[in-house]
Amino acid sequence: xxxxxxxxxxxVAKYTWDGMTYAHGGALPVGSDSxxxxxxxxxxxxxxxxxxxxxxxxxxxxxxxxxxxxxxEVGFAGLEVYGFANGLKRAIETGQTIAEDYxxxxxxxxxxxxxxxxxxxxxxxxxVGCDQQWCSGDNPDEYPATNKMPEITDPFTGRKVAVFxxxxxxxxxxxxxxxxxxxxxIMLGTEWSRYELSRCAKKVVLQADFIVDTxxxxxxxxLVRIPGEVVDAVVYWPxxxxxxxxxxxxxxxxEHMFAMNAAFKTxxxxxxxxxKYVLSYNTREEYLAMIGKEKIEKITNNPTTFLMDPYRxxxxxxxxxxxxxxxxx
Amino acid sequence: MDYTRQELMxxxxxxxxxxxxxxxxxxxxxMLAGYFAQKNHAPNLMAFTEGGVFGSTPVGGLPWGIEDNxxxxxxxxxxxxxxxxxxxxxxxxxxxxxxxxxxxxxYGNVNTTGIWAGETPWQAGRYVLPRVRLNGSGGANExxxxxxxxxxMAAHEKKRFADKVDYISSPGYINGGHxxxxxxxxxxxxxxxxxxxxxxxxxxxxxxxYLDAYFPFSSIEEIKDNTGWDLKVSPNVKVVxxxxxxxxxxxxxxxxxxxxxxx
Numbered sequence: 177x178x179x180x181x182x183x184x185x186x187x188v189a190k191y192t193w194d195g196m197t198y199a200h201g202g203a204l205p206v207g208s209d210s211x212x213x214x215x216x217x218x219x220x221x222x223x224x225x226x227x228x229x230x231x232x233x234x235x236x237x238x239x240x241x242x243x244x245x246x247x248x249e250v251g252f253a254g255l256e257v258y259g260f261a262n263g264l265k266r267a268i269e270t271g272q273t274i275a276e277d278y279x280x281x282x283x284x285x286x287x288x289x290x291x292x293x294x295x296x297x298x299x300x301x302x303x304v305g306c307d308q309q310w311c312s313g314d315n316p317d318e319y320p321a322t323n324k325m326p327e328i329t330d331p332f333t334g335r336k337v338a339v340f341x342x343x344x345x346x347x348x349x350x351x352x353x354x355x356x357x358x359x360x361x362i363m364l365g366t367e368w369s370r371y372e373l374s375r376c377a378k379k380v381v382l383q384a385d386f387i388v389d390t391x392x393x394x395x396x397x398x399l400v401r402i403p404g405e406v407v408d409a410v411v412y413w414p415x416x417x418x419x420x421x422x423x424x425x426x427x428x429x430x431e432h433m434f435a436m437n438a439a440f441k442t443x444x445x446x447x448x449x450x451x452k453y454v455l456s457y458n459t460r461e462e463y464l465a466m467i468g469k470e471k472i473e474k475i476t477n478n479p480t481t482f483l484m485d486p487y488r489x490x491x492x493x494x495x496x497x498x499x500x501x502x503x504x505x
Numbered sequence: 506m507d508y509t510r511q512e513l514m515x516x517x518x519x520x521x522x523x524x525x526x527x528x529x530x531x532x533x534x535x536m537l538a539g540y541f542a543q544k545n546h547a548p549n550l551m552a553f554t555e556g557g558v559f560g561s562t563p564v565g566g567l568p569w570g571i572e573d574n575x576x577x578x579x580x581x582x583x584x585x586x587x588x589x590x591x592x593x594x595x596x597x598x599x600x601x602x603x604x605x606x607x608x609x610x611x612y613g614n615v616n617t618t619g620i621w622a623g624e625t626p627w628q629a630g631r632y633v634l635p636r637v638r639l640n641g642s643g644g645a646n647e648x649x650x651x652x653x654x655x656x657x658m659a660a661h662e663k664k665r666f667a668d669k670v671d672y673i674s675s676p677g678y679i680n681g682g683h684x685x686x687x688x689x690x691x692x693x694x695x696x697x698x699x700x701x702x703x704x705x706x707x708x709x710x711x712x713x714x715y716l717d718a719y720f721p722f723s724s725i726e727e728i729k730d731n732t733g734w735d736l737k738v739s740p741n742v743k744v745v746x747x748x749x750x751x752x753x754x755x756x757x758x759x760x761x762x763x764x765x766x767x768x
Contacts (some may be wrong), residue, residue, distance in 0.1 A: 204555075207556075269636075279647060281586065281590035302595050316631075365577050366557050396542065423573075428573060
């Protein structure tokens with residue numbers, strides 16, 4: 177087993193590049209996601225991204241707002257009760273970002289197909305017979321589109337069935353609640369499509385709220401849905417899902433959720449946001465100071481924190497983590 | 506009695522759910538309607554969200570999302586998207602679902618993808634960008650194809666109730682009649698459209714939605730005026746019963762932050 181714990185700056189420098197197919201992993205639009213990883217991609221100026229978002233989150237909203245996404249495959253493009261995702265909405269309406277729409281079930285099935293190395297995935301009835309089948313962002317003038325979900329003949333029944341292409345992103349950045357230095361990881365809350373995503377991406381980077389001792393994994397091996405064997409790098413970034421929530425750890429920062437989304441309505445607002453909340457820190461300590469002590473106290477006091485109780489004794493301290501980061505293999 | 510249109514819409518939707526059913530709710534209004542039913546008359550309703558959050562009820566107010574802490578604080582199981590949306594819903598196993606709509610047509614087809622201002626996205630053979638980009642289907646497409654029946658909730662406005670939607674994100678009865686069978690959907694289609702003014706149901710043969718009942722504060726004329734197609738009216742059209750005190754009390758206990766109280 178290899179120590180894969182590296183810094184956020186190193187992880188983004190090594191595992192992301194302009195023009196790549198990037199997938200970010202989390203739980204639907206306002207739950208867990210590797211948002212701090214996305215902030216670092218903006219800090220390092222990544223652009224022309226081909227994004228696969230099972231759901232939009234504030235990460236894809238930010239990347240779209242700064243104009244870094246040329247194309248997105250997406251199941252749900254909003255922010256649920258927080259409203260439309262203004263950055264992504266603006267990018268699609270102006271034609272800057274090409275949207276290839278899928279449903280929320282279709283994207284994980286395409287991840288699973290990629291993970292299994294299948295040539296395609298039968299759609300069942302998903303997206304069939306409606307404009308999600310007939311309208312393709314990649315070939316928008318062709319209606320009905322023939323290449324997005326082509327029909328083949330079921331060899332057993334002779335019936336026509338529609339199929340999906342499979343998804344194999346270059347890199348997936350996946351948020352997990354806790355990971356050890358080898359990449360074994362436990363997620364609290366819905367896993368959403370993170371199991372499939374961790375298997376279909378060519379490289380996998382984990383962003384963890386906590387680094388824990390491997391003894392934790394040995395106590396709860398059934399809960400380790402992402403084993404280190406499929407992981408390339410681990411990054412420790414506390415409150416890395418902020419302003420969204422990480423079940424068991426911190427709540428949504430409702431005020432910042434609205435303010436961030438409001439800023440993305442215009443390029444000027446976005447620029448101001450980036451200056452204030454993306455470029456303004458270099459270290460984890462500075463990032464936490466930016467969020468503020470009072471806010472952190474408020475969001476870490478929530479009705480889900482009991483979910484972390486069984487794991488607390490294995491959590492590594494910031495000093496231990498710094499030392500381990502220096503010894504990555 | 507003092508209640509809002511949104512509250513009666515949520516209560517009327519909740520009344521459609523039966524005890525013991527397996528049910529999936531979307532975010533926002535549909536979730537409040539669903540958990541209201543569980544609290545009010547269907548204690549054994551088995552509710553889950555598309556993220557695979559099972560056995561929970563909201564804590565501290567309307568959840569910001571179907572995966573957030575307010576719906577994750579007392580769950581009995583967390584699974585995943587393929588389990589909830591594909592295995593339990595798209596497969597045809599789930600009894601009932603509730604979805605929302607930005608635009609809806611007379612066959613119950615739902616648009617949540619974009620507004621092209623009454624046109625299709627293809628004008629003179631060319632694709633045009635949406636006037637307003639919406640959220641996409643999310644998991645509503647799986648609910649629409651797979652649930653044994655599903656309920657659509659929408660604010661009753663003429664711009665939303667269109668003769669034809671600009672884009673079909675989630676299928677109702679497509680072009681009516683037996684059209685769903687042509688596509689092999691395992692689910693039965695929308696059983697009701699519950700609006701801020703009344704209840705529409707599909708004709709058993711043509712599948713065109715007609716007015717079945719109107720809210721006590723509304724009228725047939727108001728509903729027809731706010732519908733973009735020539736809405737047929739049931740010969741036995743009814744008035745939806747007002748919320749009982751018990752129903753309102755139970756709804757407001759679920760909607761603790763009062764999101765439905767805003768007029």
